[in-house]
Amino acid sequence: MLSSIDISNALEKFGFKLADENSKTKRFEKENVSLFVKVKTARQPLVIHPDNQDRFGELEAINGASSDRPMRFYHNATMRAFPSRLNNGKEATKYGIAFGFEDEKSLGELVQYLLNENTLSILEDLDNINIEPIGETEKLELKKSRIGQGRFRDDLIEVFNGVCPATHVDFPDLLRASHIKPWKDCSNVERLDHNNGILLAANVDALFDKGYISFDGEGKICVSDLLGARGIAAFGISDELKIDLLTDERRGFLNYHREEVFLN
Numbered sequence: 001m002l003s004s005i006d007i008s009n010a011l012e013k014f015g016f017k018l019a020d021e022n023s024k025t026k027r028f029e030k031e032n033v034s035l036f037v038k039v040k041t042a043r044q045p046l047v048i049h050p051d052n053q054d055r056f057g058e059l060e061a062i063n064g065a066s067s068d069r070p071m072r073f074y075h076n077a078t079m080r081a082f083p084s085r086l087n088n089g090k091e092a093t094k095y096g097i098a099f100g101f102e103d104e105k106s107l108g109e110l111v112q113y114l115l116n117e118n119t120l121s122i123l124e125d126l127d128n129i130n131i132e133p134i135g136e137t138e139k140l141e142l143k144k145s146r147i148g149q150g151r152f153r154d155d156l157i158e159v160f161n162g163v164c165p166a167t168h169v170d171f172p173d174l175l176r177a178s179h180i181k182p183w184k185d186c187s188n189v190e191r192l193d194h195n196n197g198i199l200l201a202a203n204v205d206a207l208f209d210k211g212y213i214s215f216d217g218e219g220k221i222c223v224s225d226l227l228g229a230r231g232i233a234a235f236g237i238s239d240e241l242k243i244d245l246l247t248d249e250r251r252g253f254l255n256y257h258r259e260e261v262f263l264n
Contacts (some may be wrong), residue, residue, distance in 0.1 A: 046110075048110075050082065067099045068098070164204060204237065211224065217255070
């Protein structure tokens with residue numbers, strides 16, 4: 001079976017980057033897919049996001065991959081990029097699904113499956129829009145909004161005067177129309193509401209989307225402990241940064257982001 005070191009080395013070979021590590025786990029990321037590797041535990045060293053429980057049968061069926069059957073969650077408080085649930089204690093704990101692998105090939109198959117699912121989630125959202133009982137014009141706007149284009153982007157460019165309020169970048173090709181409340185959690189109205197958006201430079205959008213930064217009700221940046229002052233400085237962003245143009249509605253969406261997305 002592959003060891004923790006074997007899996008870590010293979011993930012880097014597959015293009016994953018080491019994003020964080022501590023005495024118990026290492027976190028690797030690629031294309032919005034986060035994976036944890038147990039540092040000291042030999043049994044089932046790789047931990048994937050618990051949202052994959054609906055696909056557990058397909059993943060466990062990969063030749064050379066193994067997990068507990070029936071499926072059981074693995075709990076570890078250091079996996080801070082994953083959600084929490086009550087286990088045996090009184091406080092909620094981070095959790096995921098642990099896998100072991102006989103060889104690099106089986107690990108590669110599971111990883112590729114997860115990467116493909118990440119792409120498919122956007123395609124599924126677009127397909128779901130097609131069956132909404134709404135007009136064709138609204139469907140088109142929703143599709144454009146899902147990929148950061150159309151009226152939603154145009155509205156944000158107008159509101160923020162074509163400038164990222166965090167970095168002052170004003171090159172259109174480098175700006176992203178970022179939803180504050182994630183698309184999957186929004187109603188159709190919220191998906192097109194410019195108050196549920198901020199015009200951000202691509203690097204800042206990535207941090208915001210993954211929950212490494214957020215903004216408080218006054219527009220001051222909140223930096224996750226997982227990133228820290230040194231990490232935020234590497235992106236050329238001050239931890240004293242403050243953005244303007246906050247409406248009451250935008251503050252409400254930012255409150256949701258801090259509570260549900262921000263990795264605090």
